[in-house]
Amino acid sequence: MTHDKIDFDEFLESLKRRTPGEDAFHQAVSEVVPDLLPIVNDTPQYREAAILDRLTEPDRIISFRVDWRDDDNIVHVNRGYRVQFNSAIGPYKGGLRFQPSVNQSMLKFLGFEQIFKNALTGLPLGGGKGGADFDPSGRSEGEIMRFCQSYMQELHRHIGPDVDIPAGDINVGSREIGWLFGTYRRITNQVEGVLTGKGLSMGGAEIRTEATGYGVVQFLCHMLAEQGDRIDGKTLVISGAGNVATHAAELAIRDGAKVITLSDSNGYIHDRNGLTQEKIDWVKDHKSKSGASLEAYADEFDATWCADAAPWGVPCDVALPCATENELGKDGVNALIDNGCTTIVEGANMPTTAEAKKAIRDADLLFGPGKAANAGGVAVSGLEISQNRQRRTQTRQELADALKDIMQTIHDSCAEFGQSKAGINYTKGANIAGFTKVAEAMHAEGVT
Numbered sequence: 216m217t218h219d220k221i222d223f224d225e226f227l228e229s230l231k232r233r234t235p236g237e238d239a240f241h242q243a244v245s246e247v248v249p250d251l252l253p254i255v256n257d258t259p260q261y262r263e264a265a266i267l268d269r270l271t272e273p274d275r276i277i278s279f280r281v282d283w284r285d286d287d288n289i290v291h292v293n294r295g296y297r298v299q300f301n302s303a304i305g306p307y308k309g310g311l312r313f314q315p316s317v318n319q320s321m322l323k324f325l326g327f328e329q330i331f332k333n334a335l336t337g338l339p340l341g342g343g344k345g346g347a348d349f350d351p352s353g354r355s356e357g358e359i360m361r362f363c364q365s366y367m368q369e370l371h372r373h374i375g376p377d378v379d380i381p382a383g384d385i386n387v388g389s390r391e392i393g394w395l396f397g398t399y400r401r402i403t404n405q406v407e408g409v410l411t412g413k414g415l416s417m418g419g420a421e422i423r424t425e426a427t428g429y430g431v432v433q434f435l436c437h438m439l440a441e442q443g444d445r446i447d448g449k450t451l452v453i454s455g456a457g458n459v460a461t462h463a464a465e466l467a468i469r470d471g472a473k474v475i476t477l478s479d480s481n482g483y484i485h486d487r488n489g490l491t492q493e494k495i496d497w498v499k500d501h502k503s504k505s506g507a508s509l510e511a512y513a514d515e516f517d518a519t520w521c522a523d524a525a526p527w528g529v530p531c532d533v534a535l536p537c538a539t540e541n542e543l544g545k546d547g548v549n550a551l552i553d554n555g556c557t558t559i560v561e562g563a564n565m566p567t568t569a570e571a572k573k574a575i576r577d578a579d580l581l582f583g584p585g586k587a588a589n590a591g592g593v594a595v596s597g598l599e600i601s602q603n604r605q606r607r608t609q610t611r612q613e614l615a616d617a618l619k620d621i622m623q624t625i626h627d628s629c630a631e632f633g634q635s636k637a638g639i640n641y642t643k644g645a646n647i648a649g650f651t652k653v654a655e656a657m658h659a660e661g662v663t
């Protein structure tokens with residue numbers, strides 16, 4: 216069967232039958248596979264080796280119970296996961312997310328995307344993702360620490376510097392990575408680079424915290440340069456107020472852009488005067504307090520607070536969705552277009568719905584997909600792995616230069632593989648460039 220040319224609808228139907236109810240995963244696969252089919256259908260050895268079927272089935276999924284006690288000594292039970300999706304080109308690599316909405320489908324979509332993203336960086340990193348349906352909002356430091364310790368109590372069996380090297384993601388920052396790493400070290404008696412995003416005192420890499428957001432803006436600058444355009448003087452609307460959003464805002468401002476919004480799960484702020492470094496520092500500090508809402512920004516800095524809404528109706532040149540998946544729908548895209556936006560670059564993973572992507576294509580907007588634009592974080596994580604293995608430390612400047620080089624290379628690969636008469640299709644370019652590397656490795660290792 217796998218020797219026959221593959222029909223997309225049949226392929227998707229079969230995937231849905233095997234993985235019922237995994238909507239986010241189906242969405243991610245649907246957005247990638249159509250770009251890959253012409254290559255697979257033209258390459259008999261890929262069909263013979265069932266590359267697409269194997270690429271859409273994780274190597275393994277680990278699911279486990281996480282028990283922990285709250286400050287009132289009450290026992291809670293959560294579910295932890297690690298999806299080890301594909302290690303054809305290197306150890307599994309991808310973040311850990313702690314959020315009540317975490318489930319297998321979400322982590323499979325993120326792990327699947329991660330395969331292509333990691334391949335695009337040019338580093339030997341496979342794709343994985345993990346997390347738990349734990350809600351840290353309103354929890355004390357002690358409660359979150361105990362949760363991390365309990366989570367690692369099980370996870371440590373499944374990871375290692377040559378096996379799987381997790382990092383942070385939503386609600387897992389360097390504080391949580393520190394607690395996870397400390398627990399791993401105590402259980403295994405090994406001081407090794409088994410997690411990235413660590414604090415500097417634990418062997419973490421300079422600029423890792425900033426890398427994803429900075430990389431998004433660097434990618435945007437390369438896209439604009441390709442059009443003979445520049446970021447300075449542009450007005451940016453950014454969603455999110457976490458790691459990716461605040462650091463994207465930081466570099467954009469430094470590069471001469473005006474950033475006028477940030478958002479969180481309660482709403483968004485519209486600051487007509489534009490954010491400054493001082494205001495961003497305030498946001499970072501404020502949002503580091505568990506459960507703090509961005510609403511307080513409006514009083515602090517004379518801005519407008521819009522509750523329970525996303526910032527897509529605010530006039531801008533460029534939009535950077537940097538909060539979460541499916542946060543930008545078709546209506547949001549149409550509002551952006553009506554208000555003059557010409558460019559959308561994804562800072563978050565799959566923040567744009569399938570319908571929104573169609574609206575973007577129909578309107579011929581310049582579009583940067585997350586798997587390419589937000590790869591700066593995992594790229595610096597890759598460099599953190601190298602420095603841990605070599606027991607050395609690279610300077611901030613060395614890492615900043617390396618990040619710049621990698622984002623340029625990612626842009627250029629996407630541009631090369633996404634070139635068409637109508638211009639560059641960055642999504643297609645990213646999908647094909649990432650796939651080519653992984654498929655070659657999967658084919659080369661054979662099938663048992």
Ligand code: NDP
Pocket residue numbers: 383384385386387427455456457458459460478479480481502537538539540542562563564565589590592593
């Ligand atoms: P953070 O936890 O630091 O910040 C997430 C932000 O998104 C918060 O402001 C949060 O608001 C907001 N948010 C979460 N859920 C929603 C929602 N349903 N509606 C509106 N806003 C929401 O995460 P990161 O900045 O690290 O990650 C953001 C995105 O970037 C994710 O998609 C992540 O997978 C992706 N990413 C992150 C990388 C990294 O290095 N950190 C690397 C590559 C991708 P609130 O505070 O109210 O919860």
